Amino acid sequence: MIWIVEIYTGKKKIPEYVLSSLVNKFPSCTFYAVSGPYGIYWKGKVPEEDKKDVQHFLRRNWLRRQRWYESSWDRNSNYRQAFIQNYSGPMRCRYCNRKLTKKDMEVDHLVPVARAKKGGFARQMLKEEGIANVNDVRNLVPSCRRCNRRKGTKMGTWYIRGILGKYPVYWKIVLIGKIFFIFLIFALLIVFGKQYYALFLHNI
Known part of the structure; x- marks a missing residue:
C-alpha cells in the first residue's frame, strides 16, 4: 500500500538539510512541493513499510502538521481519460443540464477529493456505494466549467443534483417548478x- 503525506509549514520553508x-534516508519515497490555496506545502508518496519511520523523522524535525491518507483517496492524472472512455450517458452538465462537447466538458468528482482525503462522512458514503477509490468512474460526472468552479468542495444539494441530474425527468420537474414559481409570483x-391600488384610490 502507498500512503500520501501532506506536510504543512505555513509561511516557513523546510530547511534544505532536512x-x-x-x-537520502528514504530513497523509496518521493517528495515534492505543491502549490495550494493557502500557499506551498510538501507532498510525499510513502510505502507502507516506511510509514512509521517517516512519521518519526518528521516529528523529530518539528514537522508535525501532517495529514496521511491512502493513495486511493488522492486525485490521479488519468481520471478524465478513464471517464471519457467509460461514459456513455448524455453530454450534459450534471448540475445545470447545459449541453457539452468533449472539448469544453470538465470531469468533476461527485464526492470531492478534498473531502475524501479527510475521511469521515464523505469517505463512508463512497464505501457504502462499494467505491474504494475517489477516481472511480462511479464518482465522476460531466460538468460545465461554471458549475465545477461553483461546486468546489461542496456536497449537500450539489451532490443530490449530481445524482438526479442524469435522469431527464428530473430536469422536466425542475422546469415545471420554475414555471409554477414564476406564475405564483405574478x-x-x-x-x-389590486389591493394596494384600491387602497391608494381610497386615500385620494
Whole structure:
C-alpha cells in the first residue's frame, strides 16, 4: 500500500538539510512541493513499510502538521481519460443540464477529493456505494466549467443534483417548478397590486 503525506509549514520553508536528509534516508519515497490555496506545502508518496519511520523523522524535525491518507483517496492524472472512455450517458452538465462537447466538458468528482482525503462522512458514503477509490468512474460526472468552479468542495444539494441530474425527468420537474414559481409570483403581484391600488384610490 502507498500512503500520501501532506506536510504543512505555513509561511516557513523546510530547511534544505532536512529535505536532503529525508530524501537520502528514504530513497523509496518521493517528495515534492505543491502549490495550494493557502500557499506551498510538501507532498510525499510513502510505502507502507516506511510509514512509521517517516512519521518519526518528521516529528523529530518539528514537522508535525501532517495529514496521511491512502493513495486511493488522492486525485490521479488519468481520471478524465478513464471517464471519457467509460461514459456513455448524455453530454450534459450534471448540475445545470447545459449541453457539452468533449472539448469544453470538465470531469468533476461527485464526492470531492478534498473531502475524501479527510475521511469521515464523505469517505463512508463512497464505501457504502462499494467505491474504494475517489477516481472511480462511479464518482465522476460531466460538468460545465461554471458549475465545477461553483461546486468546489461542496456536497449537500450539489451532490443530490449530481445524482438526479442524469435522469431527464428530473430536469422536466425542475422546469415545471420554475414555471409554477414564476406564475405564483405574478399571481401574488396581481392580487396585492389590486389591493394596494384600491387602497391608494381610497386615500385620494
